[in-house]
Amino acid sequence: MSSLVLVLGDQLTETLSALREADKNADTVVMAEVADETSYVRHHPKKIALIFAAMRKFAAQLQKDGWTVAYTQFDDSENAGSIVGELLRRAEQVGATEVLATEPGEWRLIHALKYAPLKVHLRQDDRFIASHKEFEDWAAGRKQLRMEYFYRDMRRKTGLLMEGDQPAGDKWNFDHDNRKPAPDDIDFDGPLRFEPDATVKEVLDLVEARFGAHFGTLRPFWFATTREQALKQLHHFVDKGLSLFGDYQDAMLNEHRFLYHSLISTSLNIGLLTPLEVCQAAADAYEKGSAPINAVEGFIRQIIGWREYVRGIYFLEGVEYPQRNALGHDRALPDVYWGGKTQMNCMEKAVGQTKEEAYAHHIQRLMVTGNFALLAGIDPHQVHEWYLAVYADAFEWVEAPNTVGMSQFADSGIIASKPYVSSGAYINRMSDYCKTCAYKVSQKTGEGACPFNVLYWHFLDRHRDRFSENARMGNMYRTWDRMDEDRRKTVLSDAQEVLDKLDAGEVV
Ligand code: FAD
Numbered sequence: 121m122s123s124l125v126l127v128l129g130d131q132l133t134e135t136l137s138a139l140r141e142a143d144k145n146a147d148t149v150v151m152a153e154v155a156d157e158t159s160y161v162r163h164h165p166k167k168i169a170l171i172f173a174a175m176r177k178f179a180a181q182l183q184k185d186g187w188t189v190a191y192t193q194f195d196d197s198e199n200a201g202s203i204v205g206e207l208l209r210r211a212e213q214v215g216a217t218e219v220l221a222t223e224p225g226e227w228r229l230i231h232a233l234k235y236a237p238l239k240v241h242l243r244q245d246d247r248f249i250a251s252h253k254e255f256e257d258w259a260a261g262r263k264q265l266r267m268e269y270f271y272r273d274m275r276r277k278t279g280l281l282m283e284g285d286q287p288a289g290d291k292w293n294f295d296h297d298n299r300k301p302a303p304d305d306i307d308f309d310g311p312l313r314f315e316p317d318a319t320v321k322e323v324l325d326l327v328e329a330r331f332g333a334h335f336g337t338l339r340p341f342w343f344a345t346t347r348e349q350a351l352k353q354l355h356h357f358v359d360k361g362l363s364l365f366g367d368y369q370d371a372m373l374n375e376h377r378f379l380y381h382s383l384i385s386t387s388l389n390i391g392l393l394t395p396l397e398v399c400q401a402a403a404d405a406y407e408k409g410s411a412p413i414n415a416v417e418g419f420i421r422q423i424i425g426w427r428e429y430v431r432g433i434y435f436l437e438g439v440e441y442p443q444r445n446a447l448g449h450d451r452a453l454p455d456v457y458w459g460g461k462t463q464m465n466c467m468e469k470a471v472g473q474t475k476e477e478a479y480a481h482h483i484q485r486l487m488v489t490g491n492f493a494l495l496a497g498i499d500p501h502q503v504h505e506w507y508l509a510v511y512a513d514a515f516e517w518v519e520a521p522n523t524v525g526m527s528q529f530a531d532s533g534i535i536a537s538k539p540y541v542s543s544g545a546y547i548n549r550m551s552d553y554c555k556t557c558a559y560k561v562s563q564k565t566g567e568g569a570c571p572f573n574v575l576y577w578h579f580l581d582r583h584r585d586r587f588s589e590n591a592r593m594g595n596m597y598r599t600w601d602r603m604d605e606d607r608r609k610t611v612l613s614d615a616q617e618v619l620d621k622l623d624a625g626e627v628v
């Protein structure tokens with residue numbers, strides 16, 4: 121009896137567990153561009169284009185390799201509009217009753233497949249380094265699930281940057297040498313930009329017609345949409361950008377959107393690259409002496425550390441994780457996140473770049489848009505849906521822990537040991553944004569003071585009960601308590617003014 125083999129838009133890997141187990145001569149691969157997947161949030165048009173183009177090219181490759189592929193394009197008249205609907209339709213067409221699938225990266229789809237009126241065999245997604253079981257075993261009995269310890273286990277497991285049982289360079293973590301302030305200029309041209317071929321052009325026309333009203337600019341579109349292109353992007357970064365990745369990992373510049381970042385998250389997350397091959401390429405550069413340990417260790421930690429760790433947390437914590445709201449924040453997401461007018465240069469740059477590129481780097485996501493949302497008390501679920509929609513690399517397993525946990529502290533500190541909040545001083549240190557801002561970063565209160573400066577203290581003050589005993593935040597509360605009372609009152613009322621303006625839809 122033949123089976124269907126489901127391949128989702130973020131499972132474009134030749135060695136996917138479902139494909140490995142399937143019978144090329146008897147089974148039918150099902151791939152479908154469906155309304156349900158394009159509408160659970162209003163994805164950025166570039167993200168939809170990336171997924172559809174990469175799906176079409178992957179399907180063509182599978183066919184070339186001898187697979188029978190039943191591929192449904194978005195505009196096909198028979199399109200059932202959902203993954204399960206498409207499976208049912210194809211099952212009837214080919215007379216199959218069973219489906220072989222690799223576990224999706226989102227609870228919503230896992231449940232849809234589990235409760236589908238078809239026999240679905242779900243296989244582990246073994247494109248990751250740690251299985252669910254390994255993460256659960258690591259987490260069991262620990263009071264705190266700190267990434268650093270998990271990461272060391274992943275180093276031991278993979279042997280990456282290991283000399284026997286010791287870390288290369290005698291230290292597990294070289295962050296102390298990293299995170300330098302922004303340089304005046306950047307000598308890396310950034311990512312490769314791939315010219316649209318016929319398939320991409322066709323998809324761009326479709327996306328423009330169907331999703332042109334979503335937030336985000338579709339053209340120019342240059343993301344890697346095949347494994348071959350993704351490998352070129354990776355090697356371009358390893359050869360030209362990696363050596364300064366660590367130094368300027370947290371820097372932000374008005375005129376440089378990509379700095380020394382790799383731009384490989386889209387390729388990794390849809391399956392065009394595997395985490396181990398990416399890390400091995402970076403480790404090889406260290407072995408050859410073409411990139412220093414602080415850069416290579418920092419880069420590898422993001423992938424076998426953070427990326428694996430957030431996935432572990434998403435599946436460990438369960439289906440309601442994205443609904444958490446430990447700080448009880450309930451302000452509506454302000455219009456500035458959708459490109460509304462703002463006088464804050466950092467927000468304008470981070471959101472503007474997000475709109476044009478469907479990309480912002482980690483510190484823009486964490487310390488500009490994330491920091492502002494947390495300080496302003498925005499409903500974390502709305503923040504989560506925004507991140508899930510606007511970034512081309514956003515899939516819930518990776519986005520939700522980063523947003524709900526790391527950025528918004530809505531999981532009550534599972535991921536972050538203290539909230540990632542800062543005044544304007546941090547942004548000023550790490551960027552040149554403040555130099556051209558309408559607000560003054562050095563001004564603490566009054567007309568023209570940087571909104572981050574007053575909102576920062578407002579956040580600490582309103583959450584005193586929760587955070588004042590946190591050992592890592594004691595200094596902040598001591599500084600606040602040392603201010604004279606009149607000053608504290610002015611700070612709080614200035615902050616309230618900013619919040620009132622946000623609520624009234626006025627420009628901040
Ligand atoms: P680089 O800076 O070059 O880093 C290399 C790789 O490390 C990335 O490609 C990525 O695969 C991995 N990585 C780095 N940091 C993280 C992290 N915190 N979690 C997981 N992987 C990481 N990353 C996503 O892939 N998808 C998301 O939806 C996503 N949402 C985020 C939301 C918020 C609020 C924050 C603060 C971070 C989020 N990140 C997300 C993490 C990080 O911002 C992106 O992985 C990174 O910016 C991707 O760009 P890059 O490929 O140039 O990464």
Ligand code: DLZ
Binds near residue numbers: 226
């Ligand atoms: C994100 C996305 C989009 C926009 N469209 C599709 C699609 O049409 N078909 C598909 O198979 N997958 C799509 N995806 C990716 C899925 O949403 C993703 O597989 C789940 O969110 C699980 O990670």
Ligand code: SF4
Binds near residue numbers: 465466545547554560
């Ligand atoms: Fe952002 Fe404040 Fe700097 Fe303006 S002054 S760019 S609002 S941190």
